[in-house]
Amino acid sequence: MSTPPSPSRRPTAADRIRQSARDLFYRQGIRAVGVEEIVQNAGVTKPSLYRAFHSKDGLATVFLTDYQHCFWDRIALVRAAHPEDPHAQILAYFDGLAERSAAPDYRGCALTNAILDYPDRTHPVRQEAARLKHEVRDWLVERAHQMGATDPERLADGLILLMEGAYVVGQAFPPPGPAARVGDCARLLIEAQCGPR
Amino acid sequence: MSTPPSPSRRPTAADRIRQSARDLFYRQGIRAVGVEEIVQNAGVTKPSLYRAFHSKDGLATVFLTDYQHCFWDRIALVRAAHPEDPHAQILAYFDGLAERSAAPDYRGCALTNAILDYPDRTHPVRQEAARLKHEVRDWLVERAHQMGATDPERLADGLILLMEGAYVVGQAFPPPGPAARVGDCARLLIEAQCGPR
DNA sequence: CACGTTAGGTACCGATCGGTAACATCGTCA
């Protein structure tokens, strides 16, 4: 983030825009937010946005990668909490997801929302979101392999269905809805494919 | 649908608009489609739309109920194919879902998409979508009960997570993606909570 | 001091958005 030399100084316009976009894009969806609202919320002006980013789509792409950093930070936390124990790592993530999905203004995963927001499969914003989703699947396949699943890809796919289901169901049903049980379901699915611990 | 007296006559403007909205809203999302595009695609004019529907939101609400009729029609099919056998009914629906999600232009469930399209929980279109989703859950709870699940609501919630996961994952991953396994996962979940048949 | 970088301010562009007013046209039925 362009590493300000003095930490007490006002952040750059680009950083303020990124922060503003992160808030607004996540809460309201990318297409629903206008650039005018972004710059107003950031306390800067429109030319500053277009000096730092090529276009709204460019800013949206940056937003998605920024957002996904938060996901990997979460994964880093469960890894640190349960080193060398992929089983516990996965379950810790799913239990945390069940908790988060009960927040009254839960908005799920920004990548998933972006994919539904852009039906055109060739749109650059959508392609970036899909690329980042594939990375998540790769990570899950790896963990499923370490957990001794008979078919790691099959287990990973089942976990993805539960994750994505929780992302959207957390928005569709008032808490505590079906998303509150995503941890339970993940346990059942893992046990069925790896056997009891 | 206002039942035209002569089946060979040109359908009413309202019906043409409903059909056009069904196509466009489903393929591109409600907010992404303009009323101008709807009426052009229907071969009618804008005043005809506003004579038959209060507003775009009103048309969108009608679209959602129309769309959900297709869902219940599907359910009626699997019920007819497996009468008195809720287990087989559920699995037939999930296997069909796995197949449909592999279509190259799959766009998931219009209700789910509408909920993500309208982050404001008080928006009438979103409330209608949420209401229809609750009906689906009620139906699943009933089936889970008939299947002898130890906790019918828990099984229904798990199946909802898988369903909704398949709806969105079918769009996020090129086929055959994780959504292709939603039938397998449903089998595991049901077996774990009802025992083998 | 002179300079280039980074920023803000203002005003604007063409396009599209949802929605409406006023009037013309058609087919149907009494």
Added chain:
DNA sequence: TGACGATGTTACCGATCGGTACCTAACGTG
């Protein structure tokens, strides 16, 4: 024939969309 309801035609409204041109103010560095 005459009246009526449904539809088409045209033009328009104010608001918002993403994006840009032009100029000015503050700043650190040589």
